[in-house]
Amino acid sequence: MFPETIGIMFDSRMYRGIPAGRTGQESLANYEQAAACYGLTPCFLRLEDIDLDHKTCLAYVKKEGRYVRERMPLPSVIHNRSLQLRGAEQRQITRLLLQGIQIYNVRNRYRKDYVHEMLRHDPFLKDHLPQAVKATPETLIYMMEHYKDLIIKPCNGSVGHGIMRLFQQNRHWKLTCETRASRKGWATFRLNRGQLPTAILRRIFHHAYLIEERIPLIRYEGRPIDLRVSVQRGEDGLWSVTGMFAKAAPAHTFVTNIAQGGKVMTVAEALGLTAPSMELFQLESRIGMVALRIARTLAASLPHLADLGLDLGITRSGQVFFIECNGRDQRYGFLKAGMKDHWLLTYNKPIAYGRLLLDQNSLIPRQPQTYDRGLY
Incomplete structure (x- = not known):
């Protein structure tokens, strides 16, 4: 008898590293800890290992301290952490959705021009777009x-x-x-x-x-900084801000991405504040308001979103601007910024949302899902 499971779908490169615990910036331990909070067992799977005809999959499950790969019933709820960019992969995802398998963050990469266009039609967000x-x-x-x-x-x-x-x-x-x-x-x-x-x-x-x-961003030691804001659905199904941290560009470039050598720090540190203040609270509240509006606006057009990492910029006058939307937030910036509790929470909330979907599945008949294939 298999315990109640939730699927975590990785791409092949990440999946192959599971037995040795080499999964890059993905923390399997955090998934395990988060799932245990909601009476679930995570199983780690790939799209190509799903047998939809028999509703089974080959997946890794942790048993007696090690990850064992075995065939098991296909979870009815799956948190997607992989990229499916090829046509065959998209078609298989569509088949899963039509069979009533709940996949959230079903697509986690959208073209920047389409995202910008969707946000531009929101009157509130027009003033927050470059x-x-x-x-x-x-x-x-x-x-x-x-x-x-x-x-x-x-x-x-x-x-x-x-x-x-x-x-x-x-x-x-x-x-x-x-x-x-x-x-x-x-x-x-x-x-x-x-x-x-x-x-x-x-x-x-x-x-x-x-x-x-180019937005005239505030600077840290002369280097432009922007903010990564984690916006997720949790156990109530509603969007909320999980946390935010700042990224400063390396001295030799203008790009703040961590993978390009950007320095990570708390928002307070980036602003030169030694302790929380009313100024910081008010700024983070305004940033959070913009981030939530972005998430809700995108979710109105893009089905099954639940886990976003938004890059937002701030000018010296305090204006907040949208920079980019990340559908597969790597989360580890919180750990680098010394915000371990927030890092753990970024794993916990999506699993809590999965628990909600599982509970809903047990109460109402499954309805087939669909998604728009035209926005890659």
């Missing part, structure tokens, strides 16, 4: 005429790769981008007068990019 357009040679010219500092980023990029900065300094345009020629991985090039940056044109002709005005 000006942004899909990159074409024409829109590039337009943005260079109207703004002196631009960020150009791939619509499908992650962890800061492929991002470029185009800015005007001393009446000359300069381009900062990743390059293998530089020891630090980044370099800045001066453009000839009247010349469009060929590196940008080459990329936007072959891939989808978004051009944004």
Whole structure:
């Protein structure tokens, strides 16, 4: 007899490391601890190991201190922590949903231009969005005429790769981008007068990019910082802010991503505050209000969202701006910032939401789920 289980779906690379406990930034112990709080046993599975015809799967379950791979009944509720980008994977996910399997965060990567467009239609959020357009040679010219500092980023990029900065300094345009020629991985090039940056044109002709005005972010020791805000559904099914921390860009670049060497710290530390204050409380409240509105707005159009990591920026005047939405928040930034309780909570709340879905399944007949396949 199998205990009541909740599925945690990894991609193959993560899955292969389970027996040796080599799962990168994913903490299996945190999943175990969170599941135990709600009377559940987590099983770790891959999409390709699901046999939908027989409603079974091959999954790892912890037994007597080690992870054992065995065939077991397919969990009726699954928290997705993998990326399914190929057409065959999307079709299999659709089959699972149509069979009534509850998968939350069913898709965890959405194109940046689509996300920006969805948020732009919310009147409240319009003032919290930087000006942004899909990159074409024409829109590039337009943005260079109207703004002196631009960020150009791939619509499908992650962890800061492929991002470029185009800015005007001393009446000359300069381009900062990743390059293998530089020891630090980044370099800045001066453009000839009247010349469009060929590196940008080459990329936007072959891939989808978004051009944004660069927000004048507050700084920590001269380096721009933004905030990662974890917004999740919990045991009541409602969105709430789990926590937030700050990320400062390395000295040699403008990108704050942790994977690019960004420094992680608490919001208080980033603002130079030695102790909690009314100023900090009010700022975090405003940030939380914007983050919750973003999550609810996205959830209204994107089904089965439950776990988001939002990047938000703050200007010196205190304005809050949306930067990016992460559907597979890596969470470990909380641990790096010394916020262990928040780190644990980022695992606990999604499992609590899974417990809610399991309880709902036991009370009402299952209804097939659907999802929009057009937003990758």
